[in-house]
Structures are given as structure tokens and as C-alpha cells.
Amino acid sequence: MITAKSIGIKLTTARKGKNFSQATFAQELAVSPQAVGKWERGESLPDIIVLSRIAALLSVDLNFFSEQGSSPVAIQEKELPQEWNTSELDSIDKKKKHNWNMSESNWINVDFSGIKNIQERFYSANVKKCQFIAADLSSVEMKSNNLDLCDFSQAKLTNMLIQKSNFAQCSLKSANLKETEFLSSYLSSCDVTKSDLTKVLFAYAGIDKLNFDQVELNRTAFVNTRLSNVQFSGTMDRCSFEKCSFSKVTFHKVKFIQTFFKYNDLKRVKFIDCEADRLTYELLKHGKADLTGISLV
Secondary structure, three states: OOOOHHHHHHHHHHHOOOOOHHHHHHHHOOHHHHHHHHHHHHHOOOOOOHHHHHHHHOOOHOOOOOHHHOOOOOOOOOOOOOOHHHHHHHHHHHHHHEEEOOOHHHHHHHOOOOOOOOEEEEOOOOEOOOOOOOOOOOEEEEOEEEEEEOOOOOOOOOOOEEEOOOOEEOEEEOOOOOOOOOOOOOOEEEEEOOOOOOOOEEEEEEEEEEEEOOOOOEOOEEEOOOEEEEEEEEEEEOEEEOOEEEEEEEEEEEEEEEEEEOOOOOOOOEEEEEOOOOHHHHHHOOOOOHHHEEEEE
């Protein structure tokens, strides 16, 4: 007997066989990931038109979803119009632009890996234990969101405007954040290893328990930002710190290139085995930094 549960099991098997995440699979079908989840759990069924698109996307025929693969699936009496073939449905789907509205929602343990075409505004959401691996959120405006234990590894997060949002224990490993602005936002215990922070702005922000190791810091700016339990290493090229507060901050084996320090109290900042050009060295001295750990090059 064909049941919603048996169809869901076959759908899950075929989707994973094609290496689709639920999010990317849903995006290809222009439906929500929740809908895909309900189908796979056997809580609901797609209609015959959507099922035909699913079969085409997974490179199977409709008999695949039948019991023992020998009879067609009878989900609804409505049949696929004969004048519509699979290629025409694909053409219609490609012409249909689908932007997801993820605002004002609670997202928990959802796989959004590879997602793109999110609406330009992503507001007032609570996001926990979600995966955005290799997702494209470029140019998205994010505001008043709480993100906890999320994975943005290898994601494209360029040219974003992130306001009044909190990132806690999130992975940003190998993420591209070029020209993104963090305004009045807070990052805590996040992994930014091998991320690209070129031309990123942190303004009126908070950064706690971060290790900027193997990070691209090029023209990265920190303005009116509180840094605590933070360590920097590697090259800092034309970066700037203006009106920042420092608590338990260490620069370890940093090579400073024309890095700008203004209106900062650097007396409690640790510099260990660092190098600085003449301009940076003078600015650090003006900020009352301990220069014993800095060599002039």
C-alpha cells in the first residue's frame, strides 16, 4: 500500500542521492524547506504537478514513488495536463523569481546550505543551530536578529548591512565578508578562521572571545567598538581603530602596515613580537602603547 510515509522515505533517499540539502531542494521547487520536511516525514503530500517536477529534478519517473516501483502514484485525482511536459515546467520554474522572506520567524536546526535569493531584508528573527554553509547572503540587510550556534562556513556574506544583531558561537570559517558593515551588533565566541574581512566596518559594536587568526584584515575598520578577550595575529594592512575600548586584547606576531590608531587608550593592550612601519609605530606611541613588544621596520 502506498502511504505518505513510504513516499517520504523514497523522496528523502533520492534527494540525498543527488546531494541536495532540504533548503536547496526546496529552492529548486520554489517551495519552503518546511514543506519538504513535511513531505519527507509523511505529514503531507505534494500534488501531482509538484511531484512531476520532483521526479524530473531527481531524474526518476513517477513509478519510483509507487510501492515496489511498479504502479503510478495516486496522490490526487487531478492529473498533469497533457500539454505540459517536464521541459516546459522547468522553463516556467526558471522564469519565476523566488525570494525567501525569513523575517519575524523562529528558525531552529534548519539546513539552509547553498541558499540564495533571500529577500533583501532579514529582520527580527531568532536563528539557532541552522546551517548556511556556502550560502549566498550578499547585499542582505539584517536587523534585530539573534543567531546562535549557526554555521556560515564558506558563505558569501559580502556587502551586507548587519544592525542590532547578535552572533553567538557561530562559525564564519572561510566566509567572505568583504565590505560588510556590523552596526551596533555583537559577536561572541565565533570562529572567523580564514575569513575575509576586507573593508569590513565594525561600528558601535561588541566583539568578545574572538581569535583573528589566519584572517584577511585589509582596510578593516573598528569604530567605537568594544573589544574584549580578543587576539589578533598575521598582517593588518591599512586597518583602523578609532575610539575603541580594549579589555584583555593581544596583538601577537602582527605585522602592521599603515594601521591607524586614534582616540584609543592602549596602555593595557599587549603587543607580542609585532612589527610596525614608522607611521603605525608613532600612532601606537601616541596612544601610550607598550612598545617593548613592537619592532620598527
